[in-house]
Amino acid sequence: MTPEENEKKSGGHRKRKEMPDLWMQCTSCNKLVYKPKFEEMQNVCPECNYHFEISSTERIDSLLDECTFEEHFTELYPLDPLDFVAVRSYEDRLKGAQEFTKLSDACVVGTGKMDGLPVVFGVSDSRFLRGSMGSVVGEKIRRGIDLARELSQPFIFVSGSGGGARMDEGVLSLMQMAKTSVALAELDRCGGLFISVLTNPTMGGCMASFAALGDVIFAEPGALIGFAGPTVIKETIKSEIPDGFQSSEFQLEHGFVDRIINRGELRSSLVQVMRLLGCDQAA
Amino acid sequence: MAKASSSHRLDFEAPIIELEKKIEELRTFAESTEVDLSGQIEKLVTKCDEKKRAIFNSLTPWQKIQLARHPQRPLTSDIVTAIVADFIELHGDKSFRDDPAILCGLGRIDEQRVLLVGHRKGKDTAEKVSCHFGSPHPEGYKKAMLKMKLADKFGVPIVTFINTPGAYPGIGAEERGQAFVIARNLMDMATLKVPIVCVVIGEGGSGGALGIGIGNRILMLEHSYYSVISPEGCAAILWKSAEYKEQAANILKLTAEDLSSFGIIDEIIPEPLGGAHRDPPLVFERLKEAILRNIRELSGLSGDELVKDRYDKFCKMGEFEKRLKETVDS
Numbered sequence: 001m002t003p004e005e006n007e008k009k010s011g012g013h014r015k016r017k018e019m020p021d022l023w024m025q026c027t028s029c030n031k032l033v034y035k036p037k038f039e040e041m042q043n044v045c046p047e048c049n050y051h052f053e054i055s056s057t058e059r060i061d062s063l064l065d066e067c068t069f070e071e072h073f074t075e076l077y078p079l080d081p082l083d084f085v086a087v088r089s090y091e092d093r094l095k096g097a098q099e100f101t102k103l104s105d106a107c108v109v110g111t112g113k114m115d116g117l118p119v120v121f122g123v124s125d126s127r128f129l130r131g132s133m134g135s136v137v138g139e140k141i142r143r144g145i146d147l148a149r150e151l152s153q154p155f156i157f158v159s160g161s162g163g164g165a166r167m168d169e170g171v172l173s174l175m176q177m178a179k180t181s182v183a184l185a186e187l188d189r190c191g192g193l194f195i196s197v198l199t200n201p202t203m204g205g206c207m208a209s210f211a212a213l214g215d216v217i218f219a220e221p222g223a224l225i226g227f228a229g230p231t232v233i234k235e236t237i238k239s240e241i242p243d244g245f246q247s248s249e250f251q252l253e254h255g256f257v258d259r260i261i262n263r264g265e266l267r268s269s270l271v272q273v274m275r276l277l278g279c280d281q282a283a
Numbered sequence: 284m285a286k287a288s289s290s291h292r293l294d295f296e297a298p299i300i301e302l303e304k305k306i307e308e309l310r311t312f313a314e315s316t317e318v319d320l321s322g323q324i325e326k327l328v329t330k331c332d333e334k335k336r337a338i339f340n341s342l343t344p345w346q347k348i349q350l351a352r353h354p355q356r357p358l359t360s361d362i363v364t365a366i367v368a369d370f371i372e373l374h375g376d377k378s379f380r381d382d383p384a385i386l387c388g389l390g391r392i393d394e395q396r397v398l399l400v401g402h403r404k405g406k407d408t409a410e411k412v413s414c415h416f417g418s419p420h421p422e423g424y425k426k427a428m429l430k431m432k433l434a435d436k437f438g439v440p441i442v443t444f445i446n447t448p449g450a451y452p453g454i455g456a457e458e459r460g461q462a463f464v465i466a467r468n469l470m471d472m473a474t475l476k477v478p479i480v481c482v483v484i485g486e487g488g489s490g491g492a493l494g495i496g497i498g499n500r501i502l503m504l505e506h507s508y509y510s511v512i513s514p515e516g517c518a519a520i521l522w523k524s525a526e527y528k529e530q531a532a533n534i535l536k537l538t539a540e541d542l543s544s545f546g547i548i549d550e551i552i553p554e555p556l557g558g559a560h561r562d563p564p565l566v567f568e569r570l571k572e573a574i575l576r577n578i579r580e581l582s583g584l585s586g587d588e589l590v591k592d593r594y595d596k597f598c599k600m601g602e603f604e605k606r607l608k609e610t611v612d613s
């Protein structure tokens with residue numbers, strides 16, 4: 001990467017005036033980056049390797065074989081069981097998120113293939129109420145896990161949730177942590193494989209349930225991963241939080257994730273692990 | 284009638300405590316002067332009971348939270364002392380340290396052998412501080428799981444007492460994988476082949492509560508709460524100020540009645556009029572009856588059936604709409 005880097009840096013400044021659309025400033029490192037390169041790397045900064053979020057559709061395109069993904073459980077739509085009205089009503093926020101993302105709720109689950117290997121695949125979409133888990137997300141994940149068990153296929157889920165358990169559905173959201181975890185216990189008992197992929201950020205109730213329960217856990221670089229949010233911790237301990245706290249690298253160092261994997265290599269690593277665990281030998 | 288301690292009173296308890304004080308004064312006066320005031324006292328007692336009923340039959344969610352956090356409310360350790368014979372505490376996660384914020388031990392309730400696991404908030408200041416006011420670290424959840432596996436191995440039913448504002452949010456807790464350890468407990472509790480009865484006795488604070496909460500039966504004391512987030516935390520997010528905690532308590536639907544209506548809990552254990560702290564012995568008696576009855580009801584199920592029962596129970600939770608399948612499928 002190094003020889004390219006210098007070229008890009010100088011190139012960035014030179015070309016900026018002629019072709020402004022092709023260059024953008026990275027909000028992480030503030031450097032100018034070549035947009036087509038950024039897009040080719042799937043929203044990863046070529047300069048600082050910051051992994052920006054991608055949509056569920058982009059994630060599916062990135063990981064699954066072309067045209068193999070078939071979404072399941074599309075009939076599930078969220079309700080407002082608490083009649084939750086605060087500054088803005090939950091119903092309103094749901095509608096807004098649905099219009100913006102064209103999704104029914106914050107995750108997509110279905111079946112597909114990865115390098116020919118059949119998998120049950122799910123991904124949360126952090127554009128939808130910060131990827132938080134309410135009843136629909138919990139139910140889709142639960143059904144995905146059960147489907148993987150019935151089909152004897154690996155379950156792969158890419159998490160990204162700053163919201164954790166969705167406050168607007170109260171204790172019903174909290175119980176989705178239990179629901180997804182008991183379903184994973186059953187998958188585990190039956191010898192099924194679950195690979196959990198953690199992206200920026202995966203916190204709170206999502207992290208303290210299904211996302212933490214992978215037989216193998218991968219994380220994208222620099223993701224925020226943990227239980228309590230940094231603000232809450234800061235308030236509790238009444239002092240500053242150390243640099244890199246709750247990052248993917250921090251979690252790797254403390255022994256909670258198996259590997260940190262760049263977005264571009266995620267698919268091949270998933271396939272490698274599945275093959276080495278014998279997923280290609282299933283009937 | 285149990286006397287409320289004067290060391291702590293909630294604002295809505297004030298009129299009751301005033302009346303009780305008056306009754307007490309009249310009694311003392313009657314005794315020392317040998318004047319018959321029984322008629323007057325009788326009237327005041329009736330008035331006091333009416334007042335209590337009026338206040339406690341229409342508690343707001345926030346008032347219930349105050350009761351759930353009441354300093355004189357019976358804690359896990361009080362309940363264990365009161366209803367468990369032959370109790371032997373078992374410490375430590377055999378890995379990092381003993382977290383006093385979770386109490387574990389073997390004992391008997393009447394003839395029934397049990398493993399008890401409960402959040403410990405602490406009785407005095409020193410204990411409260413060492414227990415982080417009932418907020419466990421990962422090693423607390425690991426300890427709980429280790430003891431539950433012991434109970435599982437020897438077929439001993441598990442009873443958990445939930446009473447935590449939440450799992451501890453701190454540097455060490457995160458370094459030792461708070462999220463990962465709680466998640467592991469949810470999954471591992473699902474696999475245990477003994478009856479598990481969970482009782483929310485005060486605060487059911489989010490994931491920290493759920494971490495010892497995967498039971499075949501979930502019971503709640505009448506004025507306890509169970510929530511995805513504390514009202515203060517919710518208010519801070521929605522209104523940018525914890526001052527709105529009462530409003531937050533209202534919208535979060537976190538009372539025992541709410542949870543019952545969502546089909547999450549199995550039973551509400553009624554508290555004495557005025558709250559659990561007003562008559563702890565009565566609370567102990569009711570807890571004991573409910574726990575033993577629930578264990579008895581579950582004892583007919585095999586290990587696999589208990590696991591299946593837990594799976595079915597939690598998989599049912601949640602509310603969503605099923606729309607007719609769109610025709611665009613593939």
Ligand SMILES: [Zn+2]
Nearest residue numbers: 026029045048
């Ligand atoms: Zn950058």
